[in-house]
Amino acid sequence: MNKRLIAALGTVVLGGVVIAGVGTYVASAKNDSRVLVATPAGTLDTPQGKLPHYTLDMAAYPDSMAGSHGKDGGVHADWVTYGPVTNFQVPAHSAITITIKQYDSGERLTNDFFAGVHGTIDGTAIVNGVSVKSVDPEAVGHTFTVHGLADAKSELFVSIPLPAVPESKMPDTGYTTSPTIVTFTFITGDAGDFVWNCEYPCGDGTTARFGGPMSTQGYMSGNFHVVNA
Numbered sequence: 001m002n003k004r005l006i007a008a009l010g011t012v013v014l015g016g017v018v019i020a021g022v023g024t025y026v027a028s029a030k031n032d033s034r035v036l037v038a039t040p041a042g043t044l045d046t047p048q049g050k051l052p053h054y055t056l057d058m059a060a061y062p063d064s065m066a067g068s069h070g071k072d073g074g075v076h077a078d079w080v081t082y083g084p085v086t087n088f089q090v091p092a093h094s095a096i097t098i099t100i101k102q103y104d105s106g107e108r109l110t111n112d113f114f115a116g117v118h119g120t121i122d123g124t125a126i127v128n129g130v131s132v133k134s135v136d137p138e139a140v141g142h143t144f145t146v147h148g149l150a151d152a153k154s155e156l157f158v159s160i161p162l163p164a165v166p167e168s169k170m171p172d173t174g175y176t177t178s179p180t181i182v183t184f185t186f187i188t189g190d191a192g193d194f195v196w197n198c199e200y201p202c203g204d205g206t207t208a209r210f211g212g213p214m215s216t217q218g219y220m221s222g223n224f225h226v227v228n229a
């Protein structure tokens with residue numbers, strides 16, 4: 001066999017390995033097929049007029065014992081996670097109000113941009129009953145960040161910081177009775193499939209901490225489907 005042919009075959013084999021790797025990644029990313037569909041809540045007066053209104057309730061936990069990964073926490077019981085699922089579906093051209101109960105402690109964001117509230121109707125979120133445009137970047141538990149371009153015309157960017165529960169209110173076992181409660185409302189555009197993730201580096205790793213739950217769908221990231229009603 002001549003060298004050029006061997007090199008060409010090598011490229012084909014390597015290409016096959018890469019494709020197999022991507023296939024495995026995509027398969028694992030699709031592991032959790034559960035989707036939480038937004039609940040109808042009448043209409044809401046918005047800057048874009050009266051729109052259909054929907055709500056979604058979710059939570060962020062310091063481990064996986066709340067039940068979304070199974071009674072015993074699943075394969076990574078100690079991983080931080082969102083619940084009750086991590087895939088969400090909301091209608092297009094509607095006002096969406098999301099309430100997140102955040103049960104985790106936290107530390108400093110790596111990027112202060114994510115301490116700001118972005119993409120909501122009036123640029124605010126309600127944190128424990130108080131309207132804010134940003135929070136202290138030194139004490140963030142997680143963020144809920146929907147971002148991306150679903151196709152050539154649909155785009156959506158909503159990023160909400162979820163302040164940390166103070167260490168003094170974090171029990172040794174079980175969940176705090178004083179979660180941070182964050183509520184925000186935004187308007188969807190055209191239908192499209194987006195992704196969301198947490199932008200506070202709450203995963204495993206040395207300094208970057210973008211491993212573990214940060215790099216595995218079903219914990220600190222998931223799908224965000226905007227569909228035609």
Ligand SMILES: [Cu+2]
Nearest residue numbers: 142198202220
């Ligand atoms: Cu997180």
